[in-house]
Amino acid sequence: MSNDSLLPDGMARHSVRASQVEMTELVLPNDTNQLGNLLGGRLMHMMDIAMAIAAARHSGLVCVTASVDRIDFHHPIRLGQVVVLRSSVNRVFRTSMEVGVKVYCEDIRQGTRTHTNSAYMTFVGLNENGVPTPSSQVITETEDEHRRFREALERRERRVGTGRMTDDR
Numbered sequence: 001m002s003n004d005s006l007l008p009d010g011m012a013r014h015s016v017r018a019s020q021v022e023m024t025e026l027v028l029p030n031d032t033n034q035l036g037n038l039l040g041g042r043l044m045h046m047m048d049i050a051m052a053i054a055a056a057r058h059s060g061l062v063c064v065t066a067s068v069d070r071i072d073f074h075h076p077i078r079l080g081q082v083v084v085l086r087s088s089v090n091r092v093f094r095t096s097m098e099v100g101v102k103v104y105c106e107d108i109r110q111g112t113r114t115h116t117n118s119a120y121m122t123f124v125g126l127n128e129n130g131v132p133t134p135s136s137q138v139i140t141e142t143e144d145e146h147r148r149f150r151e152a153l154e155r156r157e158r159r160v161g162t163g164r165m166t167d168d169r
């Protein structure tokens, strides 16, 4: 049995791209309310999973959700639509990291895709004894990744304060 690397050739282990997650789900009747719209709690569960996988891929650790920033629901997602979640690690602080997610719904019959939600959550990587454990910093490559990295520090300041953390890498 072969044991192939998860990374495409030439991709840096700690680049943002290397741990990005795209998760695709179909909205089924059990996921919806009486109006046939996806339940908010069900969507938050999907977001949590997509983001936890990105955090775990980046750190190689089991990652737990430490906090969830505000989540707004701008558009209903309907029964039978497809939900696409894209998550990536924006910045590592020490043992914690900010992960962002963008959610889209796809109407397969109409061939349209609508951006419905974005959110940030903080995950903490734990070792096998359940102790918070530092991870390597992400390597940002694109303009969007550089911007998210910078803005993540401002968001952390609002969440928990930065302590001694500066923008130097």
Ligand SMILES: CC(C)(COP(=O)(O)OP(=O)(O)OC[C@H]1O[C@@H](n2cnc3c(N)ncnc32)[C@H](O)[C@@H]1OP(=O)(O)O)[C@@H](O)C(=O)NCCC(=O)NCCS
Pocket: 064, 065, 066, 067, 092, 093, 094, 095, 096, 097, 122, 124, 132, 159, 160
């Ligand atoms: C998150 C958790 C591991 C933090 O443990 P702790 O003993 O407070 O550890 P520390 O004080 O060393 O903090 C560890 C990191 O978490 C961060 N952190 C803790 N609480 C946080 C919060 N509410 N929001 C954002 N970051 C937080 C700290 O800033 C620190 O980050 P850093 O190392 O990058 O500077 C612990 O509170 C826990 O296990 N919570 C439950 C997690 C869980 O079960 N999640 C599922 C929710 S149902």
